Amino acid sequence: MVPRVVFGRGSFASIDTILMPKRRNSEAPFIYLVDAFFEGTDLHTKIPLLFDDQIIYISAEEEPKTEQVDALVAKLKADYTELPSGIIGIGGGTLLDMAKAVALLMTNPGSSADYQGWDLIQRPGLYHVGIPTISGTGAEVSRTAVLMGPEKKLGLNSDYTTYDQVILDPNFLATVPKEQWFYTGMDCFIHCVESLEGTYLNAFSESYGEKAYDLCKEVFLGDIPKLEAEEKLMMASWHGGMSIAYSQVGVAHAMSYGLSYVLSTKHGIGNCLVFQFLEEFYPEGVALFNKMMQKHNISLPKGICANCTDAELELMAKIALGMAPLWENALGPNWESKISKEDLIAIYKKI
Missing domain, CATH: 3.40.50.1970 (Rossmann fold)
Incomplete structure (x- = not known):
C-alpha cells in the first residue's frame, strides 16, 4: 500500500x-x-x-x-x-x-x-x-x-x-477533455466490475471495489455538481486501484492489452471498446456501461479492427491469452478450457 x-x-x-x-x-x-x-x-x-x-x-x-x-x-x-x-x-x-x-x-x-x-x-x-x-x-x-x-x-x-x-x-x-474523462473513468468502473466478479475476490478487495463501484455510479449516472464529481472520481480511482491490488482485473483488460500491443490503442478507450461486447462475462456491468455512454453522449469508434490481417488478430489473441492471472481471476483455475483463441478473435472482429 x-x-x-x-x-x-x-x-x-x-x-x-x-x-x-x-x-x-x-x-x-x-x-x-x-x-x-x-x-x-x-x-x-x-x-x-x-x-x-x-x-x-x-x-x-x-x-x-x-x-x-x-x-x-x-x-x-x-x-x-x-x-x-x-x-x-x-x-x-x-x-x-x-x-x-x-x-x-x-x-x-x-x-x-x-x-x-x-x-x-x-x-x-x-x-x-x-x-x-x-x-x-x-x-x-x-x-x-x-x-x-x-x-x-x-x-x-x-x-x-x-x-x-x-x-x-x-x-x-x-483541464481534462470530456471524452478522455469518460474513457479513463470507465477504466476505473471496469476495474471494479472485473474485481468484484472475479474468483480472486476477498473481503479486502471487495470493500474497496464496492466503494469505487458506487462512486462511479454516482459520478457517471447521478446528477452531482462538477467539483463534487471530480473529487469523487479521484477517490473512485484510488479505491478501484486498491481493489485490484488485492485481487485482479479480467477479460476486458486482458483483451485491451492485445489491442494496445498491435494497434497502439490507448488503455482507457481500449477497455471500453472491448467491454461493450462482454455481456457474456459481465452482463450487469455492460448494461450500466451502456447507460453511462448514453447519459454522456459518448459514441465509441467503430471498425477499429476492420482492416486487421489474420496475423494481427492472432497476435492480439496471443497477447491477451498470455495474461494468465487475469483469465484465472475471470474464469477460474480451469480457464484455458473455457476460452479459446477463436473466441477472442471473434470479439476483436466486432470492434
Whole structure:
C-alpha cells in the first residue's frame, strides 16, 4: 500500500514541504516527469526547483514503452554524478507508470523489459511520488507499472513499484477533455466490475471495489455538481486501484492489452471498446456501461479492427491469452478450457 497520501484541493502546493526532507544533498536532484500537456502552462512555476532539479516533459499520446524507460534511465545516469533524490510523476496513467518504472530501473540493472512480470524486481527503487492529473487508471495506488515491451504489454509488478507518496489534488481534473474523462473513468468502473466478479475476490478487495463501484455510479449516472464529481472520481480511482491490488482485473483488460500491443490503442478507450461486447462475462456491468455512454453522449469508434490481417488478430489473441492471472481471476483455475483463441478473435472482429 502507498504509505503516505495527501488529498484536497490545492494540496499540490504542499510538494515543497513533502520533498525537502527527502533531498539527500545538492548534487542529488529531484526529477519531475510531467505530461507534455502541461508544457507552456504555468505549472512549472508551481514546481519547487532547486539546484540541479529537472523537469522532463513526456508525451502521453502513446502507451509507455520499455525502450523509452531504458533511454530515460541511461540519460539520467549520464547526466548526474550520483543518483537523484527522487522521481516525481505528474500526469495520467502513462506518466505515473513511467515514473514508477524509471525509479525502479535507476537501482535495478538491465532493461525494464527484463522485469515485465510478477515480483522480478529485486531492489527498492528511488523515492518516488505520484501526482495524478486525471482519474481512473488507479496507477497512483497500484503495484504495477504497465509498459509496452518488445514482446508483450505487461507491468513491472512488485511491492517495490508502489509509490512512496501520492498527492491527490482534484484541481488538476478541471483541464481534462470530456471524452478522455469518460474513457479513463470507465477504466476505473471496469476495474471494479472485473474485481468484484472475479474468483480472486476477498473481503479486502471487495470493500474497496464496492466503494469505487458506487462512486462511479454516482459520478457517471447521478446528477452531482462538477467539483463534487471530480473529487469523487479521484477517490473512485484510488479505491478501484486498491481493489485490484488485492485481487485482479479480467477479460476486458486482458483483451485491451492485445489491442494496445498491435494497434497502439490507448488503455482507457481500449477497455471500453472491448467491454461493450462482454455481456457474456459481465452482463450487469455492460448494461450500466451502456447507460453511462448514453447519459454522456459518448459514441465509441467503430471498425477499429476492420482492416486487421489474420496475423494481427492472432497476435492480439496471443497477447491477451498470455495474461494468465487475469483469465484465472475471470474464469477460474480451469480457464484455458473455457476460452479459446477463436473466441477472442471473434470479439476483436466486432470492434
